Amino acid sequence: MGITIWKEKLFILRTEHTMYVMERDRRGILRHVYWGSPAGIEEDFESLPEENSENGYHPYVDRVMEEYSSFGAGHYKETALKLEYHDGTRDFRYRITDYKAENNTLSIRLDDSSYPCGVTLIYEIFEKEDIIRRQVQIQNEGDSPILLERIHSAQFGLPGTDYRSVNFNGSWAAEFRRSEDTLSSGKKVYESLRGNTGHVANPCFILHRNATEETGDVYFGLLAYSGNFKVVAEATPYEYTNVLIGMSDTDFAWKLDPGKTLSTPSVYCGYTAGGLGAMSQSLHRFERNYLMPGPFAGKELPVLYNSWYATYFDVQCEEQMKLAEKAASLGVELFVVDDGWFGTRQDDTKGLGDWYVDSGKFPDGLSRLVNHVKSLGMRFGIWIEPEMVNPDSELYRTHPDWVYRFENRKILQGRNQYVLDLTREDVADFMIETLDKLLSQQEISYIKWDMNRSITETGICGDGTVAGKQIWLRHMNNFYRVVKEIRARHPDVEFEACASGGARVDLGAMQYFHEYWPSDNTDPFDRLFIQNGYSLLYPPKYMRAWVTDVPEGPTSRKASLSFALHTAMCGSLGIGNNLNRLEETELALIREQISVYKRIRPVIQFGDLYRLKNYEDNCFWAVQYVKDGQSIIFAFLTQSRFGKNRWRIKAAGLQGDGLYQVCLPGGSVRKSGAFLMNFGLEIRLSGDYDSCMILIEQEA
Ligand code: GLA
Numbered sequence: 001m002g003i004t005i006w007k008e009k010l011f012i013l014r015t016e017h018t019m020y021v022m023e024r025d026r027r028g029i030l031r032h033v034y035w036g037s038p039a040g041i042e043e044d045f046e047s048l049p050e051e052n053s054e055n056g057y058h059p060y061v062d063r064v065m066e067e068y069s070s071f072g073a074g075h076y077k078e079t080a081l082k083l084e085y086h087d088g089t090r091d092f093r094y095r096i097t098d099y100k101a102e103n104n105t106l107s108i109r110l111d112d113s114s115y116p117c118g119v120t121l122i123y124e125i126f127e128k129e130d131i132i133r134r135q136v137q138i139q140n141e142g143d144s145p146i147l148l149e150r151i152h153s154a155q156f157g158l159p160g161t162d163y164r165s166v167n168f169n170g171s172w173a174a175e176f177r178r179s180e181d182t183l184s185s186g187k188k189v190y191e192s193l194r195g196n197t198g199h200v201a202n203p204c205f206i207l208h209r210n211a212t213e214e215t216g217d218v219y220f221g222l223l224a225y226s227g228n229f230k231v232v233a234e235a236t237p238y239e240y241t242n243v244l245i246g247m248s249d250t251d252f253a254w255k256l257d258p259g260k261t262l263s264t265p266s267v268y269c270g271y272t273a274g275g276l277g278a279m280s281q282s283l284h285r286f287e288r289n290y291l292m293p294g295p296f297a298g299k300e301l302p303v304l305y306n307s308w309y310a311t312y313f314d315v316q317c318e319e320q321m322k323l324a325e326k327a328a329s330l331g332v333e334l335f336v337v338d339d340g341w342f343g344t345r346q347d348d349t350k351g352l353g354d355w356y357v358d359s360g361k362f363p364d365g366l367s368r369l370v371n372h373v374k375s376l377g378m379r380f381g382i383w384i385e386p387e388m389v390n391p392d393s394e395l396y397r398t399h400p401d402w403v404y405r406f407e408n409r410k411i412l413q414g415r416n417q418y419v420l421d422l423t424r425e426d427v428a429d430f431m432i433e434t435l436d437k438l439l440s441q442q443e444i445s446y447i448k449w450d451m452n453r454s455i456t457e458t459g460i461c462g463d464g465t466v467a468g469k470q471i472w473l474r475h476m477n478n479f480y481r482v483v484k485e486i487r488a489r490h491p492d493v494e495f496e497a498c499a500s501g502g503a504r505v506d507l508g509a510m511q512y513f514h515e516y517w518p519s520d521n522t523d524p525f526d527r528l529f530i531q532n533g534y535s536l537l538y539p540p541k542y543m544r545a546w547v548t549d550v551p552e553g554p555t556s557r558k559a560s561l562s563f564a565l566h567t568a569m570c571g572s573l574g575i576g577n578n579l580n581r582l583e584e585t586e587l588a589l590i591r592e593q594i595s596v597y598k599r600i601r602p603v604i605q606f607g608d609l610y611r612l613k614n615y616e617d618n619c620f621w622a623v624q625y626v627k628d629g630q631s632i633i634f635a636f637l638t639q640s641r642f643g644k645n646r647w648r649i650k651a652a653g654l655q656g657d658g659l660y661q662v663c664l665p666g667g668s669v670r671k672s673g674a675f676l677m678n679f680g681l682e683i684r685l686s687g688d689y690d691s692c693m694i695l696i697e698q699e700a
Contacts, residue, residue, distance in 0.1 A: 001014045001015060001016060001127045002014055002104070002125070002127070003101040003104070003105075003106045003123075003125065004042060004101075005099060005101060005106075006042040006045075006046075007046070008024070009023060009024050010022070010023050010033075010042060010045055010046070011023070011024075011099070011106060011108065012042065012045070013106065013123055013125050013132060014038065014125075014127075015125055015126065015127045015128075015129075015130040015131070015132070015270075016127055016128055016130055017037065017038070017130050017272070017273075018035070018036065018037065018038070018130050018270065018271045018272075019034065019035070019036065019037070019038045019039055020034070020035045020123075020132060020271075021033040021034040021035070021039075021045055022067055022108075023045070023048070024096050025050055025064070026050060027060070028094075028095045028096060029061070029064060029066060030066065030067040030068065030096060030108060030110065030121070031050075031064050031065060031066060031067070032065035032066065032067050032156070032157040033045060033048065033065075035156070035158070035219065035271050036217070036271055036273070037271075037273050051063050051064050058238070059074040059075070059076065060074070061073065061074050061075050062074070062075060062076055062077050062236070062238065063238045064157075065156075065157020065158075065240050065242070066155065066157065067108075067121060067155060067157075068080050068081065068110065068119065068121055068136065068154075068155050069081070069155060070082065070083070070091055070092035070093075070094075071083075071090065071091060071150070072090055072091025072092075073091040073092070073093050077234060077236055077242050078187060078232045078234050078242055078244055079150075079155075079244075080136075080150070080151070080152040080154075080155040080244055080246070081119065081138075081148075081150060081151055081152070082148070082149040082150035082151075082249065083117075083138075083146055083147060083148050083149065083151075084146070084147040084149065085115050085117075085144070085146055086144035086145065086146075089114075089115070092112055092117065092119070093112060093113050093114070094110035094111055094112055094113065094119065095110070095111060095113050096108060096109070096110055097109050097110070097111040097118070104124055104125045104126070104127070105122060105123065105124040105125075106122075106123045106124075106125075107120050107121065107122050107123075108120070108121045108123075109121075115142060116140070116141035116142035117138065117139065117140055117141065117142065117146060118138070118139045118141065119136060119137070119138050119139075120136065120137045120138075120139070121134070121136055122134065122135040122136070122137065126286060126290065129270075129282055129285050129286035129289065129290075130270050130271070130272065130282050131268050131269070131270045131282065131283075131286045132268070132269050132270065133266050133267070133268055133269075134153060134154040134221075134266065134267045134269060135153060135154075135263060135264055135265070135266045135267070136151065136152070136153055136154070136263075136264045137261050137262070137263045137264070138151060138256065138261065138262050139260075139261045140256045140257065140258055140259065140260055140261075141258075141259070142258055143258050144258065145255050145256060145257050145258065146255075146256040147253060147254075147255060147256075148253065148254040148255075148256055148262065149249060149252065149253055150246075150249035150252065151246065151247065151254070151262065151264055152230075152244045152245060152246030152247075152264070153223060153225075153245060153246040153247070153264040153265055153266065153267045154221065154244070154245055154246065154267040154269065155242070155243065155244050156219070156221070156242075156243040156244075156245075156269070157240050157241070157242060157243075158207060158219055158240060158241040158243060159239070159240055159241075160209075160239055160240065160241065161183060161184060161185075161235035161236070161239065161240070161241050162182060162183065162184055162209070162235070163182070163183050163207040163208065163209060163219075163233070163235075163241055164180055164181070164182055164183075164207070164208050164209065164210070164211075165180065165181050165182075165183050165188050165205070165206070165207055165233050166178060166179070166180050166206040166207075166208070166276075166536070167179060167190045167201050167202060167204065167205075167206065167231070168200070168201055168202050168533055169200070169201070170199045170200055170201070170502075170533075171199050171200065172199050172500055172501060172503075172520065173501060173519060173520050173521035173526075173554055174199070174519075174521065174526070174530075175199050175501055175502035175503075175505070175518060175519045175521075175530055175533075175534070176202070176502065176505075176518065176519070176529070176530045176531075176532075176533030176534045177529060177530070177533060178529075178532070178533040178536070183207070183233055183234075183235045183241060184235055185235050186234070186235065187232055187233065187234040187235075188232070188233045188234075189230065189231065189232050190202075190203075190204075190205075190229075190230075190231040191228070191229060191230040191231065191248050191250070192227075192228055192229050192248070193228050193248060193250055193251070194228070194454035194455065194503070195227060195228060195419070195454050195455025195456075195458075195472060195475060196226060196227065196451055196454065196455070196499050196503050196504050197226055197227075197229070197499070197503055197504050197505060197506045197508075197509075198454070198503050199500070199501065199502060199503050201231075202222075202505065202506065202537065203222065203223035203225060203229040203231060203245070203506050204220065204221060204222040204223065204231065204245075204537060205219070205220060205221050205231050205233060205243055205245060206218065206219075206220045206276075206279070206536065207219045207220070207233060207241065207243070208275075208276070211275045211276055212275050212276070213275050213276050213277040213610070213611050213612075213614070214274065214275045214277055214278075214652075215273075215274065215275045216273070216274075216275045216276075217271070217272075217273055218271070218272050218274075218275060218276060218278070218279045219243075219269075219270075219271050220269060220270055220271075220279050220283070221243070221245050221267045221268065221269035221270075222267065222268050222269070222283070222506070222507050222537060223245050223246065223265055223266075223267050223506065223507065223508070224265050224266045224267070224268065224291075224506065224507035224508045224510070224511065225246075225247060225265035225476065225506065225507075225508040226476060226479070226480075226504050226506050226508040226509045227247065227248075227472055227473065227475065227476035227508075228247060228248035228250070228251075228252070228472050229245075229246070229247060229248055230244070230245075230246065230247070230248040230249060230250070231243075231244070231245045232244045232245075245267050246264055246265070246267070247264065247265065247472075247473065248472075251458070251469050251472065252469055252472060252473070253467055253469035253470060254470055254473065255467070255470070265508060266507075268283075268286065268291075268507060270282055270283070276536065276611075277610055277611060277652075279536070280535060280536055280537070280609060280611075281608045281609065281610075283537060283538075283539075284538075284539035284540075284608070284609060285608070287507070287510060287538065287539055287542070288539055288541070288606065291507060291510045291511055292510060292514065292541075292542070293487070293510075293511060293512060293513070293514060294491075295491065295492065296494055296514040297514075300601050300602060300605055301494075301514070301515060301541060301572045301605060302333035302334040302379065302494075303331065303332050303333050303334070303573050303574065303575070303594055303597060303598065304332065304333070304334040304335070304336055304381070304446070304544075304572075304573075304574045304575070305323070305324075305327035305330075305332040305334070305335050305336065305378075305574065305575045305576070305579075306336040306338055306448075306546060306574055306575075306576050307320060307323055307335075307336070307337055307338055307576075308338035308339065308383075308576060309522070309546075309548045309549065309553070309576040309577070309578070310323060310549075310576065310577065310578035310579070310580070311323075311340070311578070312339075312340065313339060313340035313345060313346055313347050313348075314340065315337060315338075315340040315341045315358075315361050316361055317361060317362045317363070317364070317368060317369055319580070320337060320369050321368075321369060321372050322580055323335075323578075323579055323580060324369070324372060324373050324376055324378065325376060326579035326580065326587070327376075327378065327575065327579060328373075328376035328377060328378055329587075329591070330575065330579070330587065330590050330591045330594055331591060331594040331595055331598065332378060332575060332594065333378055333379065334378055334379045334380075334381055334445075334446055334494075335373045335376075335378045335379070335380055335381065336380075336381035336382065336383070336446060336448060337369070337380075337381070337382050337383065338383040338448065339383050339385075339450075340358075340361075341357060341358060341361065341362070341366070341382065341383070342354060342355055342356060342357060342358055343355070343356065343358060343393060343394070344358065344392075344393075345358065348390075348415055348416050348417075348452075349390060349392060349416045350390050350392035350393060350416075351390060351392075351393055352385060352388050352389050352390040352393055352395075352417050353388070353389035353390060353393040353394070353395030353396060353420075354393050354394050354395055355384065355386075355434045355435075355438060366442055367442060370442050370443055370444070374443060379445040379446060380442070380443060380444055380445060380446070381444065381445065381446025381447065381448065381494070382438075382444050382446070382447065382448070383447075383448045383450060384435070384438070384447060384448070384449060384450070385449070385450040385451060385452060386420075386431045386434065386435060386449065386482070387419060387420050387422060387431075387451055387479065388417045388418065388419060388420065388451070388452065388453065389402070389403060389417060389418050389420055390416055390417050390418075391413070391416075391417075391418060392416075396418070402420055402421055402424065402426075402427050403418040403419060403420060403421060404418070404419050404420075404421050404455060404456070404457050404458050404459065404460070404471065405418075405457050405459055405460060406457045406459035407459065407460065409457070411457060412456050412457060413453075414452075414453030414454060414456075415452045415453050415500075417452065417453055419453065419455050419456075421460065421471075422474075422475045422478045422479060422482070423470075423471055423474040423475060423478060428478050428481065428482055431482050432482055432485050432486060435447075435482075435486045436486065436489055436490075439486070439489075439490045439493060440490075444493065445492065445493055445494060446493065446494045446495075446496070447493060447494070447495050447496065448496045448498055448517070449483070449495060449496065449497055449498065449513070450498045450499065450500075451498070451499040451500070451503070451504060452499070452500045453500075455471075455472075455475065458471035458472060458475075476508075480508070480511075480512060483495070483512045483513070484512060487512065494514050494515070495512065495513045495514055495515075496513060496514065496515045496516065496517060496544060497509045497512075497513035497515070497516050497517070498516070498517035500520065501517060501518065501519040501520040501521065502516065502517065502518040502519045502530075502534075504516070505518060505534070505538060510538075510542065515541070515542050515543075515544055515572055516538070516542050516543060516544065517544050518530060518531070518534050518543050518544070518545075518571075521554060521555075522545075522546050522547070522548040522552065522553075522576065523552035523553075523554065523555040523557050523559070524547075524552075524557075524559045524563055524564040524567035524568070524689070525555070525557055525559055525638055525689070526555060527545065527567050527568075528567060528615075528621050528636060528638070529615075531543065531545065531567070531570055531571065532611060532614060532615075532621070532623075535609055535611065535623075539609070540570060540571045540572070540604055540605065540609055540625070541571075541572055541604075541605035541606065542571075542572070543570075543571035543572060544571060544572050544574050545567065545568040545569075545570060545571035545572065545573060545574060546568055546573075546574035546575060546576035547561070547564045547565050547567075547568045547573075547574070547575050547576065547577060547590070548564070548576040548577055549576075549577050549578055549581075550564070559688075559689040560689050560690075560691075561586055561589055561590070562589060562593075562691065563636065563689040563690065563691045565589070565590065565593040566593075566634050566636065566691040566692075566693060567634075567636070567691075569593065569596075569597050569600075569604065569634065569693070570604070570623060570634055571604070572605065573594070573597045573601075575590060575594075577590070596693070600625075600630075600632050600695070602627060602630075603625045603626070603627045603630050603631065603632050604625050604632065606627055607625040607626050607627030607630075607631075607632075608625070608626045608627070608653055609623065609624070609625055610623070610624040610625075610626070610652040610653055611623055612624050612633070612649050612650070612651070612652065613635075613647075613649060616647075617641065617644070618639075618641070619637060619638045619639045619640075619641055620635070620636070620637055620638075620647055620685075621635065621636040621638070622634065622635040622636070622647075622649045624651060624652055624653065626652070626653035626654065629655075629658070629697065629698030630695075630696070630697055630698070631651065631653065631654065631660075631695075631696040631697075632693060632694070632695060632696070633649065633651065633681075633693070633694040633696070634691065634692075634693055634694075635647065635649065635683055635685060635691060635692050635694070636685075636689075636690075636691045637685035637686070637687070637688075637689075637690045637691065638688065638689060639688050639689075640686050640687050640688055640690075645684055645685060645686035646682055646683070646684055647682070647683050647684075647685060648680045648681070648682050649680055649681055649683065650676070650677055650678065650679070650680035650681075651673075651676040651677050651680070651681065651696065652677060654673035654676055654677055654696070654698075655673045655698070656672070656673045656674040656677065657672070657673065657674065658672065658673040658698045658699070659671075659672055659673075659698070659699045660672070660673060660676060660696050660697060660698050660699065661696070661697045661699065662676070662681065662694060662695070662696050663694065663695040663696075663697075664681070664683065664692070664694055665683075665684075665692045665693075665694075666684075670699075673698075676696070681694065
């Protein structure tokens with residue numbers, strides 16, 4: 001394992017189950033050679049055949065898999081870098097000038113042969129998790145600025161074409177709807193131009209060849225960035241697939257001043273021969289071990305109550321206090337007041353930006369509710385949307401120049417709001433001070449940080465002197481800076497990321513936020529699809545999942561409460577019902593399931609996840625969690641079809657020679673791990689929206 005540099009020519013990265021090989025070829029190009037299961041020793045990779053010499057019809061640089069390529073210089077494929085020097089030269093022709101391996105990081109320096117500009121490719125390996133972090137730094141060592149128009153975080157060459165490409169085809173309330181296409185020719189592009197990750201696609205690539213959950217080659221990479229992104233997978237005519245991932249180059253520019261360096265966001269990538277299931281397990285483990293921020297990374301997340309779907313904007317102190325009493329009696333640990341507690345916020349047309357308590361709704365201030373919540377033994381949390389402002393707000397009336405705009409156009413609204421120009425230091429300071437004040441004045445231990453519209457009209461930038469095309473990146477840099485500063489000032493506060501549901505679910509946000517809200521759609525049937533797609537990349541702990549009232553808002557579906565509870569227990573459980581309207585029997589069921597959830601929570605939040613059945617026969621799902629000899633299976637029948645009411649599921653992740661107590665709805669049985677994994681368990685579900693939970697515990 002580790003990094004090997006062989007005869008100044010071969011660069012080999014080894015993790016526990018993978019190997020990544022690059023070569024400096026005869027022309028000095030850093031050529032990609034191999035990525036896959038361990039494939040031999042250094043000598044095996046010596047003297048590999050190289051591409052034929054230049055052929056005018058097929059440029060050499062298009063035929064080889066490059067580790068990092070630049071527009072121009074004979075490239076016609078999609079390239080990673082596009083720049084312009086002061087004299088109009090618009091390509092980057094490099095030689096490898098330096099490389100070093102330190103601890104688990106390899107850096108390879110490429111310098112332009114005619115201009116003082118260097119690109120450093122960084123590869124950091126995480127051996128046990130089989131993950132490689134890639135990042136690029138570009139440095140201007142000259143006297144004139146360099147204009148960057150594209151700078152991807154990584155480029156990959158995968159052997160052959162005809163990969164299946166998995167991403168998502170989502171929208172608001174329909175995030176993470178898995179989609180899959182075959183790449184046989186041309187380019188497949190997934191992107192966001194919204195200033196956030198967006199609901200439509202996720203900043204990742206997943207490329208496989210007939211992989212199942214348990215078997216098959218899968219290549220994957222996730223961008224740790226919450227702004228505009230672009231992922232390109234190009235089936236070249238030269239029997240390889242060219243993959244690029246990074247910040248979007250649409251409307252992007254960056255002036256790299258003399259002496260300055262720009263670092264791209266990181267990409268976390270990997271290969272597995274174990275199918276999509278192994279990909280998710282390796283990613284989840286890595287995310288839990290390395291990316292999730294303290295101090296909650298190793299702690300169980302609390303069961304929360306959020307009053308949004310119960311009261312919407314009509315937040316009244318007395319009613320919230322009653323909800324809090326009911327929530328506490330169910331075993332809820334954290335009570336969150338959503339939108340509507342501040343300014344003149346009666347609906348979404350006004351008040352955003354005025355982050356002081358609405359004295360009409362809270363005549364005695366917020367502290368009455370906060371103290372009540374605390375006295376009930378719960379923590380208190382609150383919703384905020386710091387990057388936005390309603391035109392109808394005191395903040396906007398005082399600072400009309402604080403929003404993104406094109407000077408000579410009417411500013412576009414989205415959900416009746418504008419986006420604050422976060423590239424301005426005074427705006428960033430306002431956000432920090434506002435949040436700091438809010439968190440200092442009250443005992444607030446949880447923030448739900450929302451972003452409910454996309455960014456447009458990035459025309460004016462901070463001091464007004466720099467091109468608006470830089471705003472996309474500067475906004476993100478300052479967004480991360482603000483969150484980091486607030487978190488540093490209030491290290492014990494838990495932060496949830498939300499953007500109209502799941503428009504900010506990415507590894508960039510994961511480094512700063514403790515959890516995500518994946519979708520405004522809480523319909524438990526739709527949620528099975530959303531959660532399934534989400535779980536490909538992100539761990540259950542990071543997925544807030546609430547039970548809400550029936551019939552469900554957008555779908556009017558009437559699934560059973562128990563089905564909804566089981567669905568929400570697949571992630572970090574939350575309750576969003578109007579508890580003041582529920583029957584005693586319903587409250588009792590929620591109470592019972594919250595107490596079950598607290599017992600199984602370590603397995604759900606820290607275990608390995610296996611998608612045992614993905615909508616089999618269009619109606620049956622099963623998902624399993626395994627941790628240290630304990631395991632939970634949730635099974636869901638969404639619709640009874642043709643009288644079928646028995647389902648066989650094979651467990652995963654157990655020890656073949658271990659003995660297990662299996663607690664099924666009908667009683668307990670004792671089985672070996674081998675039996676459970678190879679023969680399986682028969683479970684009975686019938687009717688519509690039936691579900692069950694199976695507890696499996698290894699005998700000591
Ligand atoms: C967004 C969020 C919701 C809720 C509302 C409040 O839509 O996704 O969960 O917080 O805003 O306005």
